[in-house]
Amino acid sequence: MALAEVQFQEIKNFAREIRIHTLETLNQLGFGHYGGSLSIIETLAVLYGKVMPMTPEIFATKDRDYFVLSKGHAGPALYSTLYLKGFFDKNFLHSLNQNGTRLPSHPDRNLTPGIDMTTGSLGQGISVATGIAYGKRIESSPHYTYAIVGDGELNEGQCWEAFQFAAHHKLRNLIVFIDDNKKQLDGTTDQICQTQDFVSKMQAFGFEAVRVKGEDIPAIYDAIIQLQESSSDKPKAIILDTVKGQGVPFLENMEANHHLRLDAEMRQQLVEAIEHLKAEREASL
Template sequence: MPLSSEKHQELEKFAKEIRVNLLETLNHLGFGHYGGSLSIVETLAVLYGQVMPMTPEEHARKDRDYFILSKGHAGPALYSTLYLKGFFDKYFLHSLNQNGTKLPSHPDRNLTPGVDMTTGSLGQGMSVATGVAYSQQMEKKGFYTYTIVGDGELNEGQTWEAAQFAAHRQLSNLIVFVDDNKKQLDGTTSDISKSQDFVAKFDAFGFESLRVDGSDIGAIYQAIERVKASGSDNPKCIVLDTIKGQGVEELESMTSNHHIRLDARQKDILDGIAKRLRQELEVAR
């Protein structure tokens, strides 16, 4: 069933709130992983705003859904989401990557409230997510594990070892999102590794896979509902067709936007974009 009009608008607003807090956080720092953080904003909004509406109280329970951000360099997007869900105060955001911070550039479960797994060494998050899903399957309590991996991250052989294990164990409660934003640190994903048909590749490993517009909140939600309702014992993969820097035209158009250190002109532009988005949110209240 599609989202109601009211819920869709609520999630669109939530995504805008994540995006503006993300921009303000990185702009304050002056550098960071803008591109791959922005490309997962809509997916985080759907997960935390509807599919697994996590609260600090819910997170304290063992029996619940789990989320693992395997592409840990997108930590700033997760931090903005967790702040909006009440896991910590806003001043935490402006401590990103500073000495003594609880918000390192990549998520750390021992430092940051709401983080389920320390990630950043690419490939490991998907393996851990597979293990968590396997544990949930054995306990038979009906919970899901969600993980977001990067398209460049899938260059890591460890991800395919995890995929093979997940399919062999029929982990139907594992939902893997591939952030197919077409770029990685060293260039375009197609130039670095030609294996670009991720739906076909995950299908070949025994997943039930589909591709959706990763900027379309309604499409993301319906994709999750579709794979959950399929009745298949296979693990699930949703490939998100995204743009690195999604939702911020100045960043979408940059050739190299994986990690950016802002010059004065860029900072002025991005500060202006963040201010405009913040004003739009205030008007909509």
């Protein structure tokens, strides 16, 4: 079922709010993982805004969907999402990476409300997400496990071991998003380790796989529903064709935007980007 126009606008507005708070949180810190946080925001907005109902009350229960951010360096975007869903207040959000914080730069399930899995050691999150999905299938749960992995993260062999396990056990309740933003810590994925075509690779590993534009909210939603309604017992993969720094032209055009330490010029450009997003918000009211 396609998104109604009002639902699309709600999710679009939600994504804008996530982007605003992600930028504000990183700006007040003065450094952090801008690029890979911004590239997954539309996907987070679709999941938390429509597909995967989540509140602190739902999270406290066992019988629900689960989410694992395997590319844990994108934590700031997830934290902003959880803040907007009522898991904590703005002071908590803006304690990111401060001394004594419960909001470390990478998600920690023992510290931060709303986190299902501690991540940051790349490759490990998808393995645990696969284990969660396997456990839920044993329980005959109708719920899904969603996970986001990075394209650079897929240099890790552990990811492919997890994918092989998921396919062998027919974990159709596992939906993996691959954030194909074409950059990683040290450069572009083509320079470091060519990824080839993720759709054909995931299909070869026994997944049902599709590719969508990572900023296209209706396409992301439609892909999720299409895969959920599929009669196949294969695990599912959605390859997100994204841009690192997505939604902020200044960052999109920056060559090295994985982790930034702001100078005065960068800070001013990011402040202007926030003001532009807020003006869009006002115009949409």
